[in-house]
Amino acid sequence: MIWTNDPTRLMLVAGFGLSYALVCLAPYLRTRRKRIAAQRARAEAAASPGWIIAYASQTGNAEELAAQTQATLKLAGIPAQLSELSELGAEDLQNAERVLFLVSTYGEGDAPDAAAAFAGRLMTRQLPLPQLHYAVLALGDSAYTHYCGFGRALDQWLQEQGGQSLFPRIEVNRSAAEAIAQWRQQLSHVAGTSDAPDWSAPAFDNWRLVERVQLNPGSAGAPVYHLELAPQDGAPADWQSGDLVQVAAPADPSRPREYSIASIPADGRVHLLVRLHGHDDGSHGVASGWLTRQARIGQTIQLRLRPHRRFRLEDNARRPLILIGNGSGIAGLRGHLKARALAGQGRNWLLFGERNAAYDYHYGAELDAWQQAGLLDLELAWSRDGAGARYVQDLLPQRAEKLCAWIEEGAAIYVCGSLDGMAAGVNLALEATLGAETLASLIAEHRYQRDVY
Ligand SMILES: Cc1cc2nc3c(=O)[nH]c(=O)nc-3n(C[C@H](O)[C@H](O)[C@H](O)COP(=O)(O)OP(=O)(O)OC[C@H]3O[C@@H](n4cnc5c(N)ncnc54)[C@H](O)[C@@H]3O)c2cc1C
Ligand SMILES: Cc1cc2nc3c(=O)[nH]c(=O)nc-3n(C[C@H](O)[C@H](O)[C@H](O)COP(=O)(O)O)c2cc1C
Numbered sequence: 001m002i003w004t005n006d007p008t009r010l011m012l013v014a015g016f017g018l019s020y021a022l023v024c025l026a027p028y029l030r031t032r033r034k035r036i037a038a039q040r041a042r043a044e045a046a047a048s049p050g051w052i053i054a055y056a057s058q059t060g061n062a063e064e065l066a067a068q069t070q071a072t073l074k075l076a077g078i079p080a081q082l083s084e085l086s087e088l089g090a091e092d093l094q095n096a097e098r099v100l101f102l103v104s105t106y107g108e109g110d111a112p113d114a115a116a117a118f119a120g121r122l123m124t125r126q127l128p129l130p131q132l133h134y135a136v137l138a139l140g141d142s143a144y145t146h147y148c149g150f151g152r153a154l155d156q157w158l159q160e161q162g163g164q165s166l167f168p169r170i171e172v173n174r175s176a177a178e179a180i181a182q183w184r185q186q187l188s189h190v191a192g193t194s195d196a197p198d199w200s201a202p203a204f205d206n207w208r209l210v211e212r213v214q215l216n217p218g219s220a221g222a223p224v225y226h227l228e229l230a231p232q233d234g235a236p237a238d239w240q241s242g243d244l245v246q247v248a249a250p251a252d253p254s255r256p257r258e259y260s261i262a263s264i265p266a267d268g269r270v271h272l273l274v275r276l277h278g279h280d281d282g283s284h285g286v287a288s289g290w291l292t293r294q295a296r297i298g299q300t301i302q303l304r305l306r307p308h309r310r311f312r313l314e315d316n317a318r319r320p321l322i323l324i325g326n327g328s329g330i331a332g333l334r335g336h337l338k339a340r341a342l343a344g345q346g347r348n349w350l351l352f353g354e355r356n357a358a359y360d361y362h363y364g365a366e367l368d369a370w371q372q373a374g375l376l377d378l379e380l381a382w383s384r385d386g387a388g389a390r391y392v393q394d395l396l397p398q399r400a401e402k403l404c405a406w407i408e409e410g411a412a413i414y415v416c417g418s419l420d421g422m423a424a425g426v427n428l429a430l431e432a433t434l435g436a437e438t439l440a441s442l443i444a445e446h447r448y449q450r451d452v453y
Contacts, residue, residue, distance in 0.1 A: 051080035056115030076193035104139035109146025206232035219359035241335035242311035257287035260332035273331035316412035320347035329417020353381035353392035393425035
């Protein structure tokens with residue numbers, strides 16, 4: 001062939017060939033480079049000494065998100081240890097390279113109960129953490145003065161100890177989906193994966209309202225109703241005493257409200273005790289108004305069962321129980337008493353407070369029957385009857401000896417009802433009687449459990 005002898009032509013052809021090959025290869029090389037970098041990032045992340053996902057949760061939101069966080073990391077090939085915040089010691093934090101904190105806020109800007117030990121033990125001291133890379137997802141509700149108070153305090157303390165944030169703290173106001181999506185995106189980024197699936201919003205089931213009775217006609221307080229709901233598709237529902245439900249009211253379905261379950265699966269129905277919430281302008285609360293006034297018997301209610309690990313009996317099922325509550329708080333305690341009666345467990349001491357014995361003794365006949373059957377020590381405080389102790393917290397100092405004896409015997413304490421009006425006072429009374437140290441160890445041993453709101 002003639003042109004093969006021409007060196008200029010040969011070089012031109014070779015040059016074209018090379019450029020063509022480079023043009024064709026470039027995208028392949030780019031993709032390959034990216035793939036290798038991603039593989040390396042994943043391998044490094046997986047080989048790094050431990051990712052930890054630490055959660056602090058009262059009613060389970062932060063805990064659920066922590067489990068989803070762990071699942072997302074797992075998909076990216078990164079094993080991570082899931083741990084309650086208080087289970088972490090100074091050494092764990094000092095050895096860890098990456099910790100993701102998912103924490104909610106309770107009380108007035110405080111840590112959830114189970115995280116109080118961490119806050120007291122570690123966040124009050126200096127703990128150099130220069131190697132730590134961390135991120136904080138802070139859950140809260142902007143209606144409270146100290147919005148995301150605990151998440152903010154934790155973030156600040158970690159910074160002060162030299163920890164380096166992987167990305168700025170993300171705050172979730174009332175479980176807002178946008179903030180959760182932002183956390184998921186940041187997570188995918190630091191995990192070096194782009195294929196993290198969307199976290200689906202929790203699914204609500206159809207339940208039928210089958211019964212509703214006002215328990216306190218004539219009461220000086222707001223009306224309180226006993227409600228019974230059955231699963232619409234008839235499938236047996238699964239929960240344990242102490243669990244919660246979320247109800248999505250049609251007028252505000254994206255912001256469900258929590259209610260304590262007052263029954264056990266053997267009842268076949270979810271029982272709720274709902275107090276109608278009133279506003280200053282005379283209007284009713286969205287969810288309590290829907291459940292107690294607008295929804296008709298037979299109507300469908302959007303409901304979701306939620307495990308409430310910090311209020312279940314679990315290991316405490318074998319212990320004597322001291323149950324303390326007021327008002328609608330009898331709901332969560334009734335669930336436990338039903339479970340105890342079914343199991344033939346007789347060591348139960350209930351301290352309950354409301355306004356007037358004549359109108360506000362919710363589930364009184366049932367409580368009296370358990371007392372007569374020897375399943376219940378019962379003590380009552382009526383704040384408007386003008387005799388005896390006014391509030392449950394006033395009963396405690398009067399029964400100090402019995403309280404100490406039961407605790408000595410290994411009893412667990414369950415508190416359910418209002419945070420401000422009752423639980424704060426009960427906490428003070430317990431501390432005064434048992435001592436702060438004993439109370440702290442009861443919390444650490446999960447023997448002081450609260451469902452308060
Ligand atoms: C763990 C827990 C258990 C509870 N158990 C019971 C019970 O057994 N019986 C009972 O009667 N009540 C219970 N409550 C209270 C209940 O959840 C409602 O707050 C109450 O019924 C008033 O709600 P509403 O919609 O009727 O009133 P609204 O006035 O419409 O709402 C009440 C308040 O909740 C705020 N809020 C709005 N959206 C949300 C949201 N998504 N999450 C949280 N707060 C929001 C509003 O700012 C408003 O101040 C419980 C609360 C908690 C946290
Ligand atoms: C009794 C009570 C007190 C609360 N106090 C605060 C608070 O002080 N600041 C705040 O931002 N959120 C507060 N919240 C809102 C919770 O932090 C928020 O509902 C969060 O999603 C709960 O998450 P958890 O289920 O993981 O505990 C409070 C909620 C309740 C029921």
